[in-house]
Amino acid sequence: MQDIASRQMNLDPNEMANRLMQRAHNRDGLPEMAIGSAFLIVAFVIFLQSRQAAGSLAYKSLALGWSVLVPALGAGLPAAIKWLRRRHLIHRFGYLETTAVRKRSLLVGLLLAAGIAALIGVARFSIPDQWVLAGAGLFAGTLCAFCGKLIRFAVYGVLIAAAGLFIAQIRLSLLSGFPLLFGFCGGLLLLSGILVFVRYMRSPAERIQ
Amino acid sequence: MSSNIPGPAEIDRVIHEPARLMIVALLAVAKEADFQYLTHATELTKGNLSVHLSKLEKAGYIEIEKTYRGKYPLTICRLTERGRDALSVYRKTIRRIL
Numbered sequence: 001m002q003d004i005a006s007r008q009m010n011l012d013p014n015e016m017a018n019r020l021m022q023r024a025h026n027r028d029g030l031p032e033m034a035i036g037s038a039f040l041i042v043a044f045v046i047f048l049q050s051r052q053a054a055g056s057l058a059y060k061s062l063a064l065g066w067s068v069l070v071p072a073l074g075a076g077l078p079a080a081i082k083w084l085r086r087r088h089l090i091h092r093f094g095y096l097e098t099t100a101v102r103k104r105s106l107l108v109g110l111l112l113a114a115g116i117a118a119l120i121g122v123a124r125f126s127i128p129d130q131w132v133l134a135g136a137g138l139f140a141g142t143l144c145a146f147c148g149k150l151i152r153f154a155v156y157g158v159l160i161a162a163a164g165l166f167i168a169q170i171r172l173s174l175l176s177g178f179p180l181l182f183g184f185c186g187g188l189l190l191l192s193g194i195l196v197f198v199r200y201m202r203s204p205a206e207r208i209q
Numbered sequence: 210m211s212s213n214i215p216g217p218a219e220i221d222r223v224i225h226e227p228a229r230l231m232i233v234a235l236l237a238v239a240k241e242a243d244f245q246y247l248t249h250a251t252e253l254t255k256g257n258l259s260v261h262l263s264k265l266e267k268a269g270y271i272e273i274e275k276t277y278r279g280k281y282p283l284t285i286c287r288l289t290e291r292g293r294d295a296l297s298v299y300r301k302t303i304r305r306i307l
Contacts, residue, residue, distance in 0.1 A: 012300070013230060013299075013300055014234065016231065017235045017238040017239075020231060020234075020235055020250045021235065021250060023250070024250040086278075090278060091281055092245075093246065094242065094244070094247070094248070094249060095242065095245070095285065096239055096241075096242045097239065097241045098240060
């Protein structure tokens with residue numbers, strides 16, 4: 001199919017390759033399922049934290065728990081997806097070994113996300129909760145829309161940003177708003193991932209579009 | 210045509226073809242990839258991809274290794290140093306034109 005090739009021709013070869021790899025990466029729905037599950041787990045832990053008395057041991061433990069859980073999931077999920085694809089889906093997905101440069105850029109992305117999360121943590125003391133929630137929704141939506149490289153991610157990005165703005169509008173505290181926002185993101189991505197995965201597995205292995 | 214702008218003869222025809230450019234660009238950022246992965250990533254048909262891979266291999270830009278992972282046969286493609294250099298030169302040439 002030459003159409004895709006022609007569409008990519010006005011890009012730098014590096015940019016073109018990254019786009020193609022990102023599209024291939026999101027083709028089977030596994031990354032969506034993984035990210036969706038991670039969002040739901042974090043939402044659940046924050047929800048549990050919101051039910052504890054502020055300052056209690058359980059409250060502090062849960063706060064520590066999700067701050068450890070986020071980088072752990074960020075580092076562990078790509079490895080789990082790679083293992084699953086190599087072990088069970090190699091006949092469909094194929095085999096890819098990325099360069100150290102690509103692995104490094106993934107690490108930089110994780111560190112950047114952790115930095116932004118820390119910034120939000122600091123900002124919450126000087127910025128009203130609804131601004132933090134709206135900002136988090138807009139940030140997550142923008143990230144989803146730009147990183148997915150597929151039309152469905154642009155749609156999800158808009159939905160996530162709208163959810164962030166809506167949750168900010170109803171003036172919830174951060175501990176009530178974040179589980180809602182993350183729960184929405186997680187549910188949306190998990191559901192989408194499952195649908196894409198089922199469709200992927202039902203398509204003939206010879207030619208998956 | 211100004212002397213600063215490269216002529217058509219300076220453009221590497223092997224890489225300039227859109228499908229082959231996609232393959233070479235992909236292999237430049239990946240350490241190695243198999244035929245199946247390249248089929249999905251480029252959305253080329255198997256026959257078409259096979260032809261382009263043969264041309265790239267003939268030009269010495271990629272190397273192809275046939276191996277197995279368990280019972281699953283893999284046709285692994287890697288960009289050679291020559292291919293990497295050719296892509297780099299191609300990128301510079303195209304930048305000069307654009």
